[in-house]
Amino acid sequence: MTVDERARVPRTLRVTAALGWRALVVVAALYVVGQVLATLASVVVPVAIALLLAALLTPAVHWLVRHRVPRWVATAVVMTGGLAVLGGVLSFVVIAFVDGVPDLAAQLTAGVDALAAWLTNGPLHVSEQQLSSAQQDLLALIGDNQGALTTGALTTAAALGETLAEILLVVFTLIFFLQGGSAIWQFLLLAVPSDVRARTDVAGRRGLAALVSYVRATAVVAVVDAVAIGIGLGVLGVPLAVPLSALVFLGAFVPIIGALVGGAAAVLVALVAQGPVSALIVLAIIVGVMQLEGHVLQPLLLGRAVRLHPLAVVLAVATGLLVAGIAGALFAVPLLAVLNSGIRSLRSPTDEHLDPDEVRGSEPEESAPPEPGHDRYGDPDASAIEAHVVPT
Known part of the structure; x- marks a missing residue:
C-alpha cells in the first residue's frame, strides 16, 4: 500500500483493524493453550493442586529449615503430618456421616409424610390417587433408567482408579515442590532471556508470595467458617452437623459458589429435619458468617498481598466454572491473584x-552457591566474560 492509498483509509479504521487482528491472534493462542490443557487435564490438575498445597505447606518447611532441620527431613515431617491430619479429618467426617444417615433418613421420611399430608389436607387438596400416581411414575422413571444408573456406577468405578492415580501424582509432585521448589523455579527461568531474567525472577517471587498469602488466608477463613457454622448447627441439633461443616470448609476454597453450595446444603438439611424455623435460623447464621468473612477476615488476612476487586473474583469464578467446571472455579482466583501480583x-x-532475594514473602532456600564466573541462574557472569574476552 502506497502512502497515498494509506492516507485514503481512515486512521480509526486502520487502528481498529490492527487491534482486531492482534486480538484474533491472542484469542487463537489462548484457545490452543486451553485445548492443550484440557487434553492434559489429568496431569495439569494434580500439578496445580500440588502447587496450592505447596503454597500452604512451604512456610512450615522453611520454619523447620531455619531451625537447622535438614530440608529432606523437614519435607518428610510436613508431608507426614499433613497426610495424617487430612486422613484423620476425612475419616472423622465419613464416620460421622455414616452414623448420621439413619437419623436423617428417618427424619426425611417423616418430612415426606408430613408434606404428603399437607398436600392432601391443605389448600391444594391433592387426592391420594394423584399422590399414588406420582409415586408410581417416579418408580417407573427409576426402572426405565436402571441401565443408565448401572453404567454410571461402572463409570464411577473406573474413574476411581484414575482418581487414585491423580492423588498419587499430587503427593509425588508435592514432595518435589517442597524439597526443591527453588531449583525448579531457577530451571524454568533459564527459558527467559538473560537481560530480563532478574526482573522476571522478582515478578515470579511476588506472584508466589501472593499465592502463599491467598492459600493461607483461605485456609484460615475456611476453618473459621466451618467452626462457626458447625457450632450453630450443633446448638440447633441439626443432623449431620460435622459433615456439613466439612462441606463448608471445602467449599470455602471455591469463592462464592462454594459458600452457596455448602450453605444451601445446611439449610436444606435443617428444613427437612426440623422445619422452616430452624432453616431460617441456619440461613441467618450462614449470612452472618459470610458477612464476617467478607468484611473482616479476608481484608485483615489478605491485606495488600492479594488485592482483588469482588467483581473480578466473581467474573473469574464464573469464567473458570464455564470453561473448566469445578477445577476451573477452584483455580481461577489463585491464578488471578498470581497474575495480578x-x-x-x-x-x-x-x-x-x-x-x-529481597522480595518480601520469599524465604531463604537451601541451594548450592553459583559456580565461580556464573550468576545465580547458571549463566556466565558478564564480568567473567569481559575478563576472558578483553585482553589485559
Whole structure:
C-alpha cells in the first residue's frame, strides 16, 4: 500500500483493524493453550493442586529449615503430618456421616409424610390417587433408567482408579515442590532471556508470595467458617452437623459458589429435619458468617498481598466454572491473584532494580552457591566474560 492509498483509509479504521487482528491472534493462542490443557487435564490438575498445597505447606518447611532441620527431613515431617491430619479429618467426617444417615433418613421420611399430608389436607387438596400416581411414575422413571444408573456406577468405578492415580501424582509432585521448589523455579527461568531474567525472577517471587498469602488466608477463613457454622448447627441439633461443616470448609476454597453450595446444603438439611424455623435460623447464621468473612477476615488476612476487586473474583469464578467446571472455579482466583501480583511487579519501577532475594514473602532456600564466573541462574557472569574476552 502506497502512502497515498494509506492516507485514503481512515486512521480509526486502520487502528481498529490492527487491534482486531492482534486480538484474533491472542484469542487463537489462548484457545490452543486451553485445548492443550484440557487434553492434559489429568496431569495439569494434580500439578496445580500440588502447587496450592505447596503454597500452604512451604512456610512450615522453611520454619523447620531455619531451625537447622535438614530440608529432606523437614519435607518428610510436613508431608507426614499433613497426610495424617487430612486422613484423620476425612475419616472423622465419613464416620460421622455414616452414623448420621439413619437419623436423617428417618427424619426425611417423616418430612415426606408430613408434606404428603399437607398436600392432601391443605389448600391444594391433592387426592391420594394423584399422590399414588406420582409415586408410581417416579418408580417407573427409576426402572426405565436402571441401565443408565448401572453404567454410571461402572463409570464411577473406573474413574476411581484414575482418581487414585491423580492423588498419587499430587503427593509425588508435592514432595518435589517442597524439597526443591527453588531449583525448579531457577530451571524454568533459564527459558527467559538473560537481560530480563532478574526482573522476571522478582515478578515470579511476588506472584508466589501472593499465592502463599491467598492459600493461607483461605485456609484460615475456611476453618473459621466451618467452626462457626458447625457450632450453630450443633446448638440447633441439626443432623449431620460435622459433615456439613466439612462441606463448608471445602467449599470455602471455591469463592462464592462454594459458600452457596455448602450453605444451601445446611439449610436444606435443617428444613427437612426440623422445619422452616430452624432453616431460617441456619440461613441467618450462614449470612452472618459470610458477612464476617467478607468484611473482616479476608481484608485483615489478605491485606495488600492479594488485592482483588469482588467483581473480578466473581467474573473469574464464573469464567473458570464455564470453561473448566469445578477445577476451573477452584483455580481461577489463585491464578488471578498470581497474575495480578506478577503484572503489578513488572509495571512497578521500584521492583526494576530489586534483588530477587529481597522480595518480601520469599524465604531463604537451601541451594548450592553459583559456580565461580556464573550468576545465580547458571549463566556466565558478564564480568567473567569481559575478563576472558578483553585482553589485559
